Amino acid sequence: MARAIMLQGTGSDVGKSVLVAGLCRAARNRGLTVRPFKPQNMSNNAAIAGIPGANMEGEIGRAQWLQALACGVRPTVHMNPVLLKPQSDLGAQVVVQGRVFGEAKASAYGALKEQLLAAVMDSWRKLGEGADLVIVEGAGSPAEINLRDRDIANMGFATRAGVPVILVGDIDRGGVIAALAGTHLILPEGDRAAIEGFIINKFRGDVSLFDAGLSAITRFTGWRSFGVVPWLPQVAHLPPEDAVALDRRAAAGTDVRLRIAVPMLSRIANFDDLDPLGSEPGVEVVFVPPGRALPRDADLIVLPGTKSTVADMGFLRAQGWDEDILRHHGRGGSVIGLCGGFQMLGRLVRDPEGHDGAGGEEKGLGLLDVDTVMAAEKQVRGVMALSVAGELPISAYEIHMGRTSGPDCARPVALVEGRPEGATSADGRVWGTYLHGIFTADAYRRAFLAGYGVQAASAGYRERLETALDGIADALEQHLDCTGLFALAR
Known part of the structure; x- marks a missing residue:
């Protein structure tokens, strides 16, 4: 030994x-x-x-x-x-x-x-x-x-x-x-x-x-x-281990070019997906605790992953966040869903056998024309993907139990081994993906931020970790x- x-x-x-x-x-x-x-x-x-x-x-x-x-x-x-x-x-x-x-x-x-x-x-x-x-x-x-x-x-x-x-x-x-x-x-x-x-x-x-x-x-x-x-x-600059650290996250400062609001779901998971964005100059990622409304001045709302999508969909509604998100979208704002957050953006999430928590079903936000059914087999794998926008390389991973399908999947976010992944709304202002770590891909993150008028730092995310x-x-x-x-x- x-x-x-x-x-x-x-x-x-x-x-x-x-x-x-x-x-x-x-x-x-x-x-x-x-x-x-x-x-x-x-x-x-x-x-x-x-x-x-x-x-x-x-x-x-x-x-x-x-x-x-x-x-x-x-x-x-x-x-x-x-x-x-x-x-x-x-x-x-x-x-x-x-x-x-x-x-x-x-x-x-x-x-x-x-x-x-x-x-x-x-x-x-x-x-x-x-x-x-x-x-x-x-x-x-x-x-x-x-x-x-x-x-x-x-x-x-x-x-x-x-x-x-x-x-x-x-x-x-x-x-x-x-x-x-x-x-x-x-x-x-x-x-x-x-x-x-x-x-x-x-x-x-x-x-x-x-x-x-x-x-x-x-x-x-x-x-x-x-x-x-x-x-x-x-x-x-390091990813935190668990959600205990979220309420102590520091603000980005006064020179904020892009403000991202993230609701703190009761079973929030893999919220470190947002770390590469929050570490960029001029980007503020605001984790909003239960009992508070999502900020009206947010440029973007991101629904993070969750360990129990059906339960957290109910939790989201109990906080009134569903109305905040729909009003934000109605004002022309953008919404992104990652993993469980992607599932919440659809019309319906079903877990009839309780594979991802207590089970049951919940209506989603309806911002994407997709439905999700939980499956017994968990998808756990690393993937190499290519973004549909710009054909940029993305090294990411999947950890999820749901299977999502519907018309908006015809507009994927990325291609994994040539197969479409994720879904995008017809107006392009709402999209969701199962790809964790999508924003750690430096070229993709830079292109994403450029769409909001933000210039990313010259150093890559992995370089900053090292x-x-x-x-x-x-x-x-x-x-x-x-x-x-x-x-x-x-």
């Missing part, structure tokens, strides 16, 4: 994913062959990864895709063997080693532990082959001791695999000393012994002002400090004891 270390957090959204990505890039820059690993992830932001030896593709969390990029390796499903995709308040679709395993209510999830842990350990063994170092990311917090008996994501994995743990605390949210000391207090002795030290993340200002805080944490816990990471501006990862790695080398961290690996 490869040597390994694991980052766990005092809670969700403390920055584990970014730190793992940065450490992966730092280790790679030191000449190590490094791999990321997350035993279990819960996110509707999924990416495509290969299934080794099967000539197939499957789903992993978007964060593990980014971490693989930081390592300079192709992502595989073994980097995130268990992916939970919430499709209701009480249940989730369970994806194991890239393929749909089934659905599970939260109350029944514990019964699956042994099966899922077996898959986790199988992927763990396979991922380590040929690697010098594996950097593991936990999920949530090990302090959720009420879930310890069913845990495969934090200490349940670390103690089983014998991997040393570094605990990450987020000082920006406050209470970081109590969070770390409290975690130490309530963990059982075996779990506590697995923790070798801690990292303070997202510090703003003079780091020396927290010297007494570091001493206090060590006094309460006996754990070693590996350093304090400042607030990193490069993080804004630059951000390099910047984060450099900052971690400066502010953390990376040599000490990597030396812990066993």
Whole structure:
């Protein structure tokens, strides 16, 4: 097996994913062959990864895709063997080693532990082959001791695999000393012994002002400090792991040439499709939370993906967003639908057997002359497409369960292996597609923005990701004891 270390957090959204990505890039820059690993992830932001030896593709969390990029390796499903995709308040679709395993209510999830842990350990063994170092990311917090008996994501994995743990605390949210000391207090002795030290993340200002805080944490816990990471501006250029980050997205500033409104659906998925647009100068992507109207000054409305289209169509109506969208279109505005959002733009969405949530059917917005029926088989694949407008290359991927058809499909958005994909309204102001990542294609994005009078940045989207990862790695080398961290690996 490869040597390994694991980052766990005092809670969700403390920055584990970014730190793992940065450490992966730092280790790679030191000449190590490094791999990321997350035993279990819960996110509707999924990416495509290969299934080794099967000539197939499957789903992993978007964060593990980014971490693989930081390592300079192709992502595989073994980097995130268990992916939970919430499709209701009480249940989730369970994806194991890239393929749909089934659905599970939260109350029944514990019964699956042994099966899922077996898959986790199988992927763990396979991922380590040929690697010098594996950097593991936990999920949530090990302090959720009420879930310890069913845990495969934090200490349940670390103690089983014998991997040393570094605990990450987020000082920006406050209470970081109590969070770390409290975690130490309530963990059982075996779990506590697995923790070798801690990292303070997202510090703003003079780091020396927290010297007494570091001493206090060590006094309460006996754990070693590996350093304090400042607030990193490069993080804004990386795709977030899940929707927790959406309400903290910063505005583009005052010089806005194109304002895009995106309703935050209850099961919003793959909203990182909008990141390449939001990272462009003069473009503002506004994620509108429930209870607020879509802004009247939006130039464009984009309906994002969703893990449960039928349920979120009802949710959209409950917010009054359907009326906002129809008024926007009536004023001459444009509307785009991506994946589940594409399905919502049609006349009807049917899920008679509950393949994508609770099931049933909902009338769509009727802006596209198409209908969608959910199917049992999930389409999961990477594709090379050619845009109909301008014949520009698009490297994208599909993750969906629906099959969409109707007259407007005769005006496709792109051609995939010569076959039409997507649909466009007769007036050209409404279109939808199943292609995730369509805006990461630099030439296509530039042409799209030019249609709104916006000049895109000269640097490509992937180039900006690479630059951000390099910047984060450099900052971690400066502010953390990376040599000490990597030396812990066993």
